[in-house]
Amino acid sequence: MISFHTLMGAIALLSGAFNLVTTKGTKTHRIMGWTYVLSMGALIITSFAIFDLFGGFGPFHVMSMISGVTIALAVYFPLRRHKHKNWLEHHYMWISWSYVGLLMATGSHLFEYGPEGWSGLARAFLYWGLPCIVGASIIYWNKKRLLTKHS
Template sequence: MPQDIIGWFHTIAAIIALITGSLILSYAKGTETHKFIGRVYGVSMLVVCATSFMIYRVHNTFGVLHVFAIISTITLLLEMLPLYSRLYKKPVLTHLAWMYWSVIGLYCAFAAEVFTRLPTILEIKNSYGIFYALVGISAGIVGFVGSYFFKKRKRIWEQRFG
């Protein structure tokens, strides 16, 4: 559970992002509903990313989870750039791809967050190695499954928007 106000903002924003990100992936693209939910997702992810840099649970230092927060922030920016720039030949496809990976990255972070609670629940001492193994394994599995579905969806998007 979050230990302070920053942790609560981070958690609530992450839950909102998980819900809106899932809706974005499942709803029709380009509608007013899509745009509204996408904006909510974007703002909630900005809060998640910003607050992630204020959380120092492990070793009280900048760590691997902060590196993932940087990647998430970059992905979030790259998903919006094609919609506001004329530099892209296929801006909708580029937006869809980056948006998809932004949400999959959020799913990976959620899985890692859930599974890294196991050492505490099981009362395992000196669990930093287990912590990072669980982060890698859980995020890897979710990322692998996400890449499978991405490949399937990409073909559909290329036919529709390409």
């Protein structure tokens, strides 16, 4: 299960990164977007079969549920665009934050391998704080440009 979970995570990281840096709204964007969504779905589902860390339901399972909500909302708005005037903005925000969450979750797996001598707080900043700050900056910096270009 862990191997499949890891594979789905790698596919999500790559397809999500691809969509972040390439032209939006193309056929390739939609294919890679669905690849991201499906791999995230598999990643989320398989996370509920992994109990090694806490011996049962733990905080990462809660984060998986939150991730499921972000993915569902990211997909909902484009599928229902005829009902939502600002569907593109909603899609952009939910899918972008989904990817930031994925980066932070990936960091959680690297936590114990952080720079030697760094405190837990410093590692938390490296793996959670930094992706969140950089991600937020990029999301909000690109938001107006992307939405103006594609509306």
